[in-house]
Amino acid sequence: MVGVIGSTGTLGRALMELMPNARVHSRRDFDLRNVKEARPFLSRFLNGLKVVINAAAYTDVDGAERDPVSATLVNADFPKVLAQVCREMGVRLFHVSTDYVFDGQVGFYYEDDYPQPLGVYGKSKLLGERYVLEENPDAVVIRTSWLYGPGGRNFFSRLPLMLLEGREIKAHDRQVSSPTYAPFLARTILKMVEKNVPGGIYHVTGRTPITPYQAAVLLADTLNSTSRIVLYDPGPSMDIRPEVSVLLSSRYRYEAPSFIGSMLEYTTRLKSLP
Ligand SMILES: NC(=O)c1ccc[n+]([C@@H]2O[C@H](COP(=O)([O-])OP(=O)(O)OC[C@H]3O[C@@H](n4cnc5c(N)ncnc54)[C@H](OP(=O)(O)O)[C@@H]3O)[C@@H](O)[C@H]2O)c1
Numbered sequence: 001m002v003g004v005i006g007s008t009g010t011l012g013r014a015l016m017e018l019m020p021n022a023r024v025h026s027r028r029d030f031d032l033r034n035v036k037e038a039r040p041f042l043s044r045f046l047n048g049l050k051v052v053i054n055a056a057a058y059t060d061v062d063g064a065e066r067d068p069v070s071a072t073l074v075n076a077d078f079p080k081v082l083a084q085v086c087r088e089m090g091v092r093l094f095h096v097s098t099d100y101v102f103d104g105q106v107g108f109y110y111e112d113d114y115p116q117p118l119g120v121y122g123k124s125k126l127l128g129e130r131y132v133l134e135e136n137p138d139a140v141v142i143r144t145s146w147l148y149g150p151g152g153r154n155f156f157s158r159l160p161l162m163l164l165e166g167r168e169i170k171a172h173d174r175q176v177s178s179p180t181y182a183p184f185l186a187r188t189i190l191k192m193v194e195k196n197v198p199g200g201i202y203h204v205t206g207r208t209p210i211t212p213y214q215a216a217v218l219l220a221d222t223l224n225s226t227s228r229i230v231l232y233d234p235g236p237s238m239d240i241r242p243e244v245s246v247l248l249s250s251r252y253r254y255e256a257p258s259f260i261g262s263m264l265e266y267t268t269r270l271k272s273l274p
Contacts, residue, residue, distance in 0.1 A: 002193070003049045003091075005032075005082070006056025010152040011096060014186035015053060023049060025056070032056055033073040035081060042085040051193050053094045054082060057125070061100070061240060064121040075124035080131035087136040092196075094189055099145035099177055099205075101126040104242025107176070110250045111143075111201040119240025129201065138199040142189060145205045145247055149182030149266065155212055160267040163216075163225035172234045173213040176244045178205040181262035188254050203247035208259035219263050 003023040006012045016022060023045065030041045046052060057075055058064060064071035079095055086093040100122035101115040117123045132139050148156035155171070156179045162169055188204050210218070216229045234241075257265075 001049050001051075003045060003052040005045075005052060005054045008151075009055055009057075009059075010147055010149050010157065010182045011055040011185060013151045014149055014182035015055060015189070017183070018186055018190055032078040033070055035073055035077045038078055038081040039085060042082060043089070046085060046089050046091045049091050051092045051094065052082070052086060053096075053189060053193075054079060055096055057096070058121070061119060061121045062237065064124065065119060065240060068120045068124070071120050071124040072127065075121070076127035076131055079128040080135055083132040083135035083139055086139065092193070093132065093136055093139040094193060095128070095132045095139055095141050096189075097129050097141050097143045097201075098122065098125050099143060099245035099247050100242060101129065101143065102242050102245050104175075104245045107244035108246045108248055109203070110248050111203055112250075118242060121240070122242075133200070136199075140192060140197060140199055141201045142185075142192070143201065143203050143247055144180045144185055145177040145245060146179040147182055147185065148179060150269065152182065156215070159216060159219060160223070160263060160270055163220050163223050163227050164267070164271070166226040168228045168230060169216050169220075170230045170232045171211075171213040171216040172232055173211040174234050174238050174243065175241060176209050176211050176246060177242075178207065178209050178246055178256075179215065179259055179262070180204070180206045181257065181266060183265075184257055184262060191254070192252065197252060200251065202252050203249040204252070204254060205247045205256065206259055206262055207256035209244075209246045210259055215259060218260065222260055222264070223267065
């Protein structure tokens with residue numbers, strides 16, 4: 001049996017759709033900042049599980065600068081305890097991380113490239129990766145980028161609906177990465193679980209490196225949207241974000257969907273909602 005920590009998030013929801021009978025954690029069950037109580041919670045939650053997927057994280061990049069304590073508790077300290085308890089209980093851990101562990105100067109990164117995060121979010125996620133693999137070398141750490149899908153609140157999650165409604169879209173072109181559709185990532189993680197891949201770091205993303213502005217223009221064109229796309233300057237918010245953080249995979253072969261392919265799948269799904 002599989003357990004999902006962070007089942008209410010963008011990735012968590014996608015995982016739960018594929019595994020409706022998985023054991024579920026949400027914030028109501030346990031606040032991950034309460035690291036001192038994590039051991040007793042995990043002993044109960046992990047009991048009888050073969051695999052646990054940690055899809056929970058403090059993902060607010062700007063919020064993490066204001067509240068580094070919460071970001072570090074959720075993204076680093078909790079995963080450390082999780083990795084320890086998984087090792088002790090013989091539960092395979094799949095932990096999710098981010099392209100924000102890189103500074104974005106080199107641009108295209110393999111799993112073994114040197115990480116150098118710019119902001120608190122990236123630093124806390126890198127610390128989490130290191131704790132997880134130190135405590136539990138058999139754990140699998142999956143880095144992804146620009147995750148979007150049903151229930152998501154970020155730019156890419158909201159883009160199709162805004163275009164369908166003809167609303168004005170402000171987008172910048174100061175970052176390049178590969179948007180990743182959460183249901184695709186969820187499917188890939190479950191395949192990796194099935195294949196029992198060796199422990200270590202893996203990169204899994206969509207296939208198309210793109211900027212938010214290019215993405216908005218391309219999707220607007222594909223959907224024949226009347227939306228006006230306005231290019232804006234993100235200013236100092238770029239100080240804590242990698243400029244080019246395209247992740248390349250050398251450790252695991254998977255069929256990554258194109259940006260437009262995934263976005264059309266997502267748009268069709270949004271249109272079918274009441
Ligand atoms: N979003 C992206 O663009 C992106 C890009 C690269 C990598 N990633 C990584 O991908 C993974 C999944 O991200 P996501 O976009 O699915 O995240 P998300 O939508 O922000 O969901 C985060 C999940 O973590 C839970 N959580 C956060 N703080 C918690 C706390 N103190 N106690 C209990 N639960 C807590 C949230 O619960 P609530 O619903 O109650 O808040 C939610 O279930 C993360 O590891 C993230 O770092 C994300």
